[in-house]
Amino acid sequence: MIVPVVIAHADWGTSRKKRQVAMAWLVSGAVGPGPRYLVISLAPAPDGLSRQGDLLQELRAAASPGQAMVGFDFPIGLPRAYAEAAGIGSFPDFLDTIGSPPWHEFGVVARHRGEITLRRPFYPYAPGGAKREHLYLQLGLSAQQLRRRCEGKDAETMFWTLGGKQVGKGALAGWQVLAAARNRRPGIALWPFAGPLPRLLDGRDRIVVTETYPREYYHHVRVPGTPANRWSKRRQANRLTLLPGLLRWAESLGVAWHRDILCRAEEGFSAGANGEDEFDAVVGLLAMISVVTGTVPTGEPGDDPAISSIEGWILGRASSSGNLDRPGYA
Numbered sequence: 001m002i003v004p005v006v007i008a009h010a011d012w013g014t015s016r017k018k019r020q021v022a023m024a025w026l027v028s029g030a031v032g033p034g035p036r037y038l039v040i041s042l043a044p045a046p047d048g049l050s051r052q053g054d055l056l057q058e059l060r061a062a063a064s065p066g067q068a069m070v071g072f073d074f075p076i077g078l079p080r081a082y083a084e085a086a087g088i089g090s091f092p093d094f095l096d097t098i099g100s101p102p103w104h105e106f107g108v109v110a111r112h113r114g115e116i117t118l119r120r121p122f123y124p125y126a127p128g129g130a131k132r133e134h135l136y137l138q139l140g141l142s143a144q145q146l147r148r149r150c151e152g153k154d155a156e157t158m159f160w161t162l163g164g165k166q167v168g169k170g171a172l173a174g175w176q177v178l179a180a181a182r183n184r185r186p187g188i189a190l191w192p193f194a195g196p197l198p199r200l201l202d203g204r205d206r207i208v209v210t211e212t213y214p215r216e217y218y219h220h221v222r223v224p225g226t227p228a229n230r231w232s233k234r235r236q237a238n239r240l241t242l243l244p245g246l247l248r249w250a251e252s253l254g255v256a257w258h259r260d261i262l263c264r265a266e267e268g269f270s271a272g273a274n275g276e277d278e279f280d281a282v283v284g285l286l287a288m289i290s291v292v293t294g295t296v297p298t299g300e301p302g303d304d305p306a307i308s309s310i311e312g313w314i315l316g317r318a319s320s321s322g323n324l325d326r327p328g329y330a
Helices: 055-063 080-086 091-095 132-139 168-184 214-220 236-241 243-252 259-266 275-292 305-311
Strands: 006-011 020-026 037-044 068-072 188-190 207-211 255-257
Touching: 006 055, 006 275, 020 055, 020 275, 037 259, 037 275, 055 068, 055 168, 055 207, 068 275, 080 305, 091 168, 091 188, 091 305, 168 188, 214 275, 236 243, 236 275, 243 255, 243 259, 243 275, 255 259
Parallel strands: 006 068, 037 255, 068 207, 188 207
Antiparallel strands: 006 020, 020 037
16 A cells, blocks of 8 residues: 555544544654654544535645545445345445435435335434334334444444434435535545555545544553443543553554644543544544554455445454444443
């Protein structure tokens, strides 16, 4: 792989206020073995849908004339059983049709169980009598059939939109951003659909987009022996206990820090509601650097064609770990 000039990771909440992006530049002329990155920014994400800001455009400009790579922690892909039932053969092709007939209602969350169809699968719009069983019965698919292989057995099903583990609303917002960016300009490659990561990171003027899951990498920074149920990334004091592990992990990867970003990390990130999102943005960024520098394999199974056509994969998640949904911190 030719390592990208710019790497960014977006922690992508349902609310725009909860979307934070950490970015690193490749340091030219750095002393020592292997590529070296400098974490240069940590800021709210532009939504990509208005003239006021476009994250992918900013990354392309920052990397020019080199290559950029960005990770998002929302699902980039569909469960294979759902895709087969709905007649979808390619996720990237499907992404470009959302909002147009016959998929014009795909992003409209169903208010009542009777509104759930294969072409309107997200449910419910609000709590009040809604049950997951409504979703399974209306779609004719089980809970496990509504999960992708990379999500294991315990993750929330993609189309359910209530609760702290739900990913449906964030996925809808993220897909809208990706589709709009792909429509405006060429040169946006979705991994693993467009090919293996070494083939995509070849130095060309394009942006490689990947799916991430920061919790997958908490074991790099957590204090050994700390029970998960006694720790929360939502608490600044708890995040501070992980600072030594975070800095050690960064140092092992040859990562340096802009002074302002290091000061924010040393404070446990912001004290407000966005602190947990800033933390995950940085953890995800270090995880991406781990993969592009060869410390961690990309993880996707090579013997499953549905991965590269429909389901996608979480960057760096091993495919041989049984139940892939690892416990983590809330």
